[in-house]
Amino acid sequence: MDLPETMRAIDPAERGGPEVLRIVERPVPAPGAGEVLIRVAAAGVNRPDVLQRIGLYPMPPGAPSIPGLEVAGTVVAAGPGAAASLVGTRVCALISGGGYAEYAVAVAAHCLPLPAGLSDVEGAAMPETLFTVWTNLFERAYAAEGDTVLVHGGTSGIGTMAISLAKLFGLTIIVTAGSDEKVAACLAHGADHAINYRTEDFVARVQAITEGQGCQVVIDMVGGDYVARNLKCLAEDGRHVSIAVQGGASAEIPLFEVMRRRLTLTGSTLRPRSAAFKALVADELGRTVWPFVAAGRLRPVIDGTFPLARAADAHARMEAGSHFGKIVLTMGEIA
Incomplete structure (x- = not known):
């Protein structure tokens, strides 16, 4: 699959209020060993994203500066050691950062398959x-x-x-x-x-x-x-x-x-935990909780969605404290 060299992303150069969340152009990341590249359809917005934006939540070593800890979309490439069969599948994933972008890298073992009845927005609202x-x-x-x-x-x-x-x-x-x-x-x-x-x-x-x-x-x-x-x-x-x-x-x-x-x-805090720990949790969720998702018995509560270009509005809504459930960013067409 031919992939673009650059992508739209939110990657603020300075700390500050929601207004620092502006669209920039960044290189499309390449998946490393055991990783996959996801064409992001939707990304969840979480409180740590807000804290990172204002400088109160330091990123773990090696994490992308682009915020965003959970995404849903389609796997478009697999790195060494990741199953090539994942390419073309819809997944949601817990990631260490990078979700506010059109493409994001995820550890393959931190991905969960999206059942046919689960939308990308719903999938992006679940991992974190x-x-x-x-x-x-x-x-x-x-x-x-x-x-x-x-x-x-x-x-x-x-x-x-x-x-x-x-x-x-x-x-x-x-x-x-x-x-x-x-x-x-x-x-x-x-x-x-x-x-x-x-x-x-x-x-x-x-x-x-x-x-x-x-x-x-x-x-x-x-x-x-x-x-x-x-x-x-x-x-x-x-x-x-x-x-x-x-x-x-x-x-x-x-x-x-x-x-x-x-x-x-x-x-506990989740973000700094090891990749191995998160893989164990993903496996346990896949066995114990994901059957409820596949059966339609577990769905996230969605407060609202915002296009990537309105990430500032999404953060403003979270900070206002009036939301009920998850706030989700969308990259374009969503399933």
Whole structure:
């Protein structure tokens, strides 16, 4: 297949507001060993993209300066060691960067095939949230059927994916959101309980919902003073998983409570993890979650789409905090 030498991309030369996200021309990347080149149809927009834009999220070594951590499209070339049979297939992929472009390189083992019923926009909205929720909720927090979990940010991409997976795997899920409208949207999506954190004390509500027993798991993207409050929501032997620090990177921990109730505090970030780890997660998702996708039982919530040239508008919408579900960039014709 003849490929162009250059492509349209978003690759800001300076830090700043959404206005720095302008179309530039960049060389089409070449896939290395074990990698494939994807002609991108759609790319997910995530909070780390915003943090990278303003200079608060350093890229891991070797990652492209072009933002974008998840894409969907068609494989157009395979590097050494990657299966040539992948060429011509529709996939979505978790990538270390480079998604805001017409072509992106992905590790072949980090790709998942797009079923016929899944659009490119839907595919691009899944990898980052699916990998994140799966590894933190089910692997780090050991959530199991019958558990009650509290997830902050119920209307985010992470939150909506957590609700979806909770329903598939027999969890009771409580989420928080910042308005009555968002609470209603979370309940309509399938959350068992939703709390307006601006007008209600989420600790008291969780205790009431669980009849004083507390929940088994908290997934927290706030940090700061939320951590001590989250621990009050946990049942004995409960697990607290930090996945972001939007409200502060430091917290005061009541250690005696941790000891007395045998609580576990852990956390993770996905982007710096090794390629081998991400390949293992992709394989596990392919076996345990992807059948639900193929059957049409798992779909991401799409807030809206923006063409690549309007990436600034996409970031502005994310920063405004009014979105429900995922924001996706499109490169042109989409499936």
